[in-house]
Amino acid sequence: MLKLLLKTRFLAMIDRVSGQNKRKAATARKLTLMVLGGLVVLALIGGLFGLLVSPLYTGFRDNGMTWLTYAMAGAMACVLSFVLTMFYAQGAIFEAKDNELLLSMPIRPSAILGSRMGALYFLNLLFCVTILGAVGVLRAMDGGIQVLHVIIFLVCIPLLALIGTTLSCLLGWLVSLITRRMRRKALFSLVLSLVFMGFYFYAMLGLSDHLQAILANSGNIADAFQKVLLPFYAMAMAITEGDLIQLLIFAACCVVPFALVYFLLSRSFIRIVTTKVGAKRTEYKGGSLKESSVVWSLTKKDLDRFFNSSTYMLNCGMGLVFALILGIATLVSGNALLDFLLKTYARMEDPGALAPYVMPVVLGLLAGMAYICAPSISVEGKNFWILDSLPLKVKDILKSKLLFHLVVAVPFSLVSSLLVVIGMPMTPMQAVIMFLFPLLAHVFCATISMVTGLYTAKLDFPSEAKAVKSSACGLPPMLATAAVTLTPSILYFTTLKEQGADFGTVLLIAIGVMAAVSIAAYAFLLSPAAEKRWHKIRR
């Protein structure tokens, strides 16, 4: 039974990854390509991680502490896997739609839980293979490894994945428990995701400093691993020294908590998944209702949907969050941050004078990451009949979706620009460009998103998340916005600068181009051609 359930889980995972529609099953050829593609991606991630930890590995090896690289990689693999699979655990184990259906069948709850944890374990195993495998390759490149060490290394990887699985299950259960009575589940998930992402970016941005600090304090870190993070110390010692006792200790540290969590959850599985607490109910007490225009009413509907979906906000609103962070960072650090970025990544020797022009371009680029209205037709999905059966003009629907995009994006754009203008010294003209360029980039992105959304709309996505994540709708506006915001800079630095052109004038021309394209796209959206396209979506 467990085998059958596991097979079902893996088929569901394949279906999620392959993006197949309901009517077609993934063919063997497509599956093979998918597996190969997945392996290539994992190898690339592993390769990047290997490059990243390579100096650390060399430093530790030279100090006779190779084991510390394994211990740190093990800890990182666990943290990464549990953070990335926590929400999966919440949805796939504790809030799965088919829990009650399976429980009504003659299947032991432990088998249902086992199959779900099995799928989760598989995902964690992939992370562990990628991260630990990279360190293994670095070690192998040094040569002189014994067979016993290789065997222990291969045994340690599947054991390590148990730690991530145990943590994901516990945290997923906790999140499920906390959000059960919440009215604003989406906001909680969003905040939690942003916190994790914040930590991630903090760690990545200061990586070179962290590595130096780690190398300088390797003695203290080694002590910490021995005293506090015993499982990783044991694993590292087992791999590097071929110590079988340490391997047993590590195995016990992985298997015992996993078995304990599995035992406890399987005993209370029925209670956990069938206790319907539900959100706190509010009794309707009447009150006056406000009339709105048709377009604004439709816009409010889309705003409600957006702010009630953490997936929608995270996937289509990240550009806005980044822009705000950039604005705050500029307000706090003035030119310093941009100077550092330009010196480090663009290799500019004296970016100071150009900074006020580069910032609007960066904010414009980020506008492309906020393709908010692109999936707005696809997310209608099962609700499409409502728009279809009501006496609504297609142009009003499209106008409302465009307005929805701008209502979300424009305040972020204005606030980000304002923060930059306050934080960075600039002339009045530069300040005008600072406001206009990102703003027009948002308008451009909105109109292109709407046109793309109209042509890529599909109403049979199995979930809203899948409709939002569909790259078919998000990629074109992102690329188009990147092209229209970056091209002036490229032209300026490659040819126009030498001809004595002013960067500000170039950006003003770009603003004009964005406005012209946006007007053309808007005119198309109001045309009979767009209406015809809309009717084709459902027929």
Add this chain to the structure above:
Amino acid sequence: MLQINHYTKQYSSGGKKAVDDLSLHILPGEIFGFLGHNGAGKTTTIKACCGILNFTEGEILVNGMSVKKQPLECKKIMAYIPDNPDLYDFMSGIQYLNFIGDVYKVPAGLREKKIAEYSADMGITEALADKVGSYSHGMKQKLAIVAALMHEPKLLIMDEPFVGLDPKAAFILKKFMRNFCDRGGAIFFSTHVLEVAEKLCDKIAIIKEGKLLAAGDIETVKGNESLEEVFLELVDDMKVSEEEYTAEETKAEVKNA
């Protein structure tokens, strides 16, 4: 009020016709029941009447206006309730009703009055502040019914409206349907509940595999038989004869004894 003339729907060119040359005429004041087995073409026809689904041949007129040529004008005077009301889960019940009020431009005072009246009838007033996503199937159905009635349509088109309703709500809906038609409105609805059709409808139509088998006044269609018998005779090829049924029943009784 609703005139379906030679309506034909073919999903793919050269493929099987989902509905073939269907003609029906629903007058003001009539409750018209649309019967047929699963997959007979009822929902396809209903969706075409609402302007949701395009059709291959024929014409559908609402109050003399073509659904194809004047869809907005037609939609303004009709309301549609689907069999599976997938409403906006992220909205509260009252937000959804207010949204519908905005679309139909129902004045605020009037929409408050209508919402209070109809939601009380359906027993959902207290739940209006909750998210639609937390509603049961029946509650969603009731909300869809309240939303459909807010702008006082002349024509109501309903697909399996009694599915998921509790007995009280079903009773209220039946009473409402009668009153609605007595005031000059027209109702075209599909149902599998033959008892409801028999008691409630003025006229019925029975289709099988997209073709009309019978249509007309309920008394004319069923004659001296029950609607169930007529329906099974017309639609069900595997109708169990009375003798066979009695023999099976006797066998079962002997076995139990």
